[in-house]
Amino acid sequence: xxxxxxxxxxxxxxxxxxxxxxxxxxxxxxxxxxxxxxxxxxxxxxxxxxxxxxxxxxxxxxxxxxxxxxxxxxxxxxxxxxxxxxxxxxxxxxxxxxxxxxxxxxxxxxxxxxxxxxxxxxxxxxxxxxxxxxxxxxxxxxxxxxxxxxxxxxxxxxxxxxxxxxxxxxxxxxxxxxxxxxxxxxxxxxxxxxx
Numbered sequence: 001x002x003x004x005x006x007x008x009x010x011x012x013x014x015x016x017x018x019x020x021x022x023x024x025x026x027x028x029x030x031x032x033x034x035x036x037x038x039x040x041x042x043x044x045x046x047x048x049x050x051x052x053x054x055x056x057x058x059x060x061x062x063x064x065x066x067x068x069x070x071x072x073x074x075x076x077x078x079x080x081x082x083x084x085x086x087x088x089x090x091x092x093x094x095x096x097x098x099x100x101x102x103x104x105x106x107x108x109x110x111x112x113x114x115x116x117x118x119x120x121x122x123x124x125x126x127x128x129x130x131x132x133x134x135x136x137x138x139x140x141x142x143x144x145x146x147x148x149x150x151x152x153x154x155x156x157x158x159x160x161x162x163x164x165x166x167x168x169x170x171x172x173x174x175x176x177x178x179x180x181x182x183x184x185x186x187x188x189x190x191x192x193x194x195x
Contacts, residue, residue: 014067021052033057046172072138102165121154
């Protein structure tokens with residue numbers, strides 16, 4: 001069974017095309033027009049062992065927000081579609097990722113009940129135009145469309161880049177666990193019989 005999805009979204013602000021293969025080897029082809037975002041998506045797909053292609057054009061001369069959020073929406077839809085009925089998946093995933101001075105904890109439940117809980121240090125230095133609130137918008141959009149309960153805690157860190165990088169790496173690792181097929185799971189992994 002190939003768990004692959006290819007989707008496109010067009011608005012007056014953005015045009016986003018995504019191809020996602022859950023059972024990949026971490027191959028990425030990314031062109032969002034936002035270098036740091038491409039770097040973070042690369043880390044997520046490499047550590048998640050998924051193959052990901054993203055081509056996005058957006059009004060980045062205005063702000064990165066529309067492009068980042070819409071990539072999250074389309075990627076979430078692609079994950080949702082590629083998972084199908086979610087039969088046989090492990091469902092839960094968890095990762096604790098150190099990145100030099102920073103530590104991020106990420107927990108995922110592919111429950112089909114979307115929710116984002118994001119906790120960060122009170123003071124985070126801003127180093128460029130891609131800041132933590134923008135990363136949070138991506139995580140929220142991705143979780144919403146994927147039907148994912150996503151908890152991210154950046155426990156501490158001094159460097160803004162390292163904190164966000166640890167979160168994206170952690171999301172990749174947690175998704176790798178949660179999407180894995182478990183031979184011991186017959187059908188849908190829920191006492192309700194549905195997700």
